[in-house]
Amino acid sequence: MTWAPQGTSATDMPGMPAMAQAYARWVNARGGVDGRRLKVLTCNDRNDTVRAARCASRAAKEEVVAVVGSYSQHGRSFMSALEQAGIPYIGGYGVAHQEFSSPLSYPVNGGLPALVAGNGRQLAAGNCSHVSLVRPDTSAGDQLPPLLDAGLAGSGAGRATDVRAPEGASAYARQAGQALKGAGDGDGSGAGDGDAGRARSGGSGPCVTAVLGGRTDAFFDSFRRLRKDVPGIRTASVLGSVRQSLIDRTGGRRSPLEGAYATGWYPAADDPRWAPMRKVIDEHAFGDDRVDGSDPGVQTTWVAYTVLRQVLESLGGEAPTAESVRRALDRGDTVATGGLTPELNWGYDNMLAARDFPRIVNAKVTYQRVREGRLVAVHKGFVDVEETLESGAAPAS
Template structure:
């Protein structure tokens, strides 16, 4: 039976923490850089040497890039462009996401070299909202003025500032990895493809299935909204966290928190922590000599935060929304990044990078399904086509999505169409794929044990 009280509590807590969303950083759109970018461009983000870059994850090599998602021919697009916008933060005192901008422009280049969208070229505008509400609203107004077909593959903490103008103009917001504001969870113009904030539930699922008996949780301060569905999942298994540690986002030495999290006989620790504090955490974790296993989020427990620690973290588990970048679904993405001379210092094995590529892949499929495309493609026709799409198939980037079936069991999050997780692990000091099958966590998030 649905626990309405738990659902209301989950919704209230998530909304309450939005005021502190800047603390989430990579928790929400993994692979961010929290330092200021001074040279990221809103029009050409594919050149090397972006000053915001601090990560170092080169595109993987495996997979057959000669086979595109739709076996598209090498052919130049021509005609009137189809306009989209991608909104994120590039030049800001807070978290920045150059990997989103780079990916959006790389997709533009790739699709235009492979026949375009129904033969027409794609024209992507990347709008930098600078982490400021006024600039986020300005991006939305620019999208309306430019008559874009959709806002695609974006991430911003400022959805409440972005959505009103788009809702009034009925411009779809498509494919986001990480919707984190109420309008993105409920608006009929919102079509997210990611699973935010449910991958914490997936971490619980994996830990229990791995045989963990004494599980603690570590949540970075500001991300407490992830906790209620995780607690629901523990309850579904007849368990509860031994203790929950709230991690200060600015602490340099995490040794006291590591000692607390691994105390009480904990055999496993589930982490909702962003990338920058994870670096200090991992160093303290290794120094502690604990035998407990960590379960952390994609793009945060990553090759950046484990760098320099050798194989000390081997065997720890990573849960996320997208299969690892090294897997077959991303072969074209990897090639497109090379073709675009994408900054090799950015982390593309991330929610921001892979989420944006998946979003544009899905956008193209729906646009090309509009009768009379490309001449008939506009915001109105795109919104109508997306709303009746029952089988968006990105060939393994995300599960097949049915946009006609909102999450009716959980009205505050009715627009979360994809509620699955996949896993990676750490081997020989590197993040490697662990699973490629998407595991549904809808029931667990509501406190119901999934059927066997």
């Protein structure tokens, strides 16, 4: 099963279940997995705790072997039901705390925590004199300021100004004003070093980063109207909140996001390593415009199903069950994703030494930037934010 919210006023991720169905069509056209057809069920959690629990209950009732490549903020609602049924959760998007703490969760990336910690590192490298963070006023959003601050540590930016925003708003003029005021209040000189220095833009100045998922475009629309009052301010976000389709929709090269920093989990969308996924989309998505190969949600679903297929093939022809899939994942065998992530395995020795995120096994991110209307890589390879995550998750002294 693959689930994600659709048709809501907050973050919608319709491409994830659509990608899952395209993947199944592709696999089945090639003879299935060890001769068995891959059947994908989908569910819409509608960003609602009750519906998320219903999706999990349906997964248990249908005896699915795994929930794969899915998005839901409501980990408390769905994870307990999956644990009770013994169903593994492979490759969640990484917005619910339980994805990084449940023993039945097998994340393929570092989720939103890694993106925000990495974004702090990227902004530190960009010589930001001060940073404002605009984030959802939710329990998941509450985790983000210390992670961004951990990434900024050692730079002249100091601690970020925390600007809380309603998740489903249509305009963010008040939050844009708060972010600009907070960025303008900074007086640090800023300095980047190490791997992040390659992202340096030259010269210090205030920066605003927004992590609002599907409402990030509404924020930057409000922000665009006010930013002229703060000269030299730079913008940033994380992949998912900013994506190529948003840049195209807001003017391409003339987009207010031109020049923005962006932190992602995977290589840039034009990287050759995505060619197999793009081929599957072209041949098996049948023109479904929900399936955007530059969308990190679609990419996560592709990576998660790549993991599932290798795990199913490792069973040696036996009929898969949730228990056998879970045992195979727990063996600690290495799974390759074609270079889209580091090689993955969920053995105990590979997990993060962080109290809040012990199930993270991939703490790598990528640095990108909007240039000439395109999201492009600005750093070769992956950047490891494991130590930043560990310090950002540590309890306050």
